[in-house]
Amino acid sequence: MAIKRIGVMTGGGDCPGLNPVIRAIVLAAHARGWEVLGIEDATHGLIDLDYRSPHGNRTITVRDVVGILQRGGTILGTSNKSDPWNFVVEKDGEETTIDVSATAVENYHKLGLDALISIGGDGSMKIAQKFCDLGLKIVGVPKTIDQDVAATDTTFGFQTAVQCATDALDRLHDTAESHDRVMLLEVMGRDAGHIALHAALAGDAHICLIPEIPYRVAPLVEKIKSRKANGHPYSIVVVAEGARTVAGEATYADKVIGEMPKLFGAAQKVCLALEPHLKLDVRSTTLGYLQRGGSPVQFDRILGTRYGVAAVEAVEAGKFGRMVSLRNHEITTVPIADAIERQRLVEPQGQLVHAARSVGISFGDE
Secondary structure (H helix, E strand, C coil): CCCCEEEEEECCCCCCCHHHHHHHHHHHHHHCCCEEEECCCCCHHHHCCCCCCCCCCEECCCHHHCCCCCCCCCCCCCCCCCCHHHEEEEECCEEEEECCHHHHHHHHHHCCCCEEEEEECHHHHHHHHHHHHCCCCEEEEEECCCCCECCCCCCECHHHHHHHHHHHHHHHHHHHHHHCEEEEEEECCCCCCHHHHHHHHHCCCCEEECCCCCECHHHHHHHHHHHHHCCCCCEEEEEECCCCECCCCCCECCCCCCCCCCECCHHHHHHHHHHHHCCCEEEEEECHHHHCCCCCCHHHHHHHHHHHHHHHHHHHCCCCCEEEEEECCEEEEEEHHHHCCCECCCCCCCHHHHHHHHCCCECCCC
16 A cells, blocks of 8 residues: 555653654655654544644644754643543533544544554553554554553653653752751652662662562661661652552542543652651652653654654554564564553562662662
8 A cells, every 4th residue: 555644643641752753753754755644632633633723633844843853742742631432521511531432533534644653652552552453554652751561672751751860869869968868759650660760770779669569668767777877867769659568559649530540649658657767857859740851861862763763664564553662672563462461560570679679779678
């Protein structure tokens, strides 16, 4: 089949490296004589062709991607509330969800798309697989700062998020040592502790709490008191937002219709648990959305570019229903179904955890 027009969309949370992917797709597609249509705000642009402007979805030219390689965010906009099978609408003054997937499929054909490249995390890939099951020609590109997409060695955005967290830990070291404080830094990652673990190793943390290794308060207190007794009356603790105790679940905010459950307050929970046992100031900082923004580091710019080119090549080769993937430093494609089969989590017995324990980082489990 001759390709004439492809679509590209970004879904889920924003992430450093999205614009490098879009840029690479546009440049590689235009080199083949293809038109590239940007689908705005994830699948919103498929559900409503007049979404956001009277012109609806827009053609992306080579000129449109000049200077975006170093920019964070996405020029197409994104959304984590655009699942066509659970689309949020207002009915009788209240929000509810409806299935508008048939409309999205119809509009895909109305737009004259020969293929669609979907850039997103596990949630976006699940939506992409559902579209594939309905006969749409989809190629996936894995994106998430959380590093929790399976079937690929890494996702773009992760390295930038880790660098952001590491920079924050460097700053917290200064104030913690100056005031003899216990400083906690809460980082993102949802159910995966990759950001926390990598930042703890790179940022010289003393304690690292991740979802994959439930913690107890007693070992944390013992670690902090031991450091003080040995002449180090300050400690740095990295807390993944999904960290949980051996007896409890992760800490969530109130549920919002149409959105994934929000993790909230993990570091503050640890603070409150530690304070009664320590004669030290205990303070927490939540890094939050700072990890999602900003200019992507060089690794994510390069990986995003490689993924974008590979996605166009996959479309050209007719490899639909597949996701581009980095395996052993080489780009390949894998079935989207394999990518969403499970979450990629930290291996508690893996080499990174072993290295962290070997340099004295406590996980609160022993």
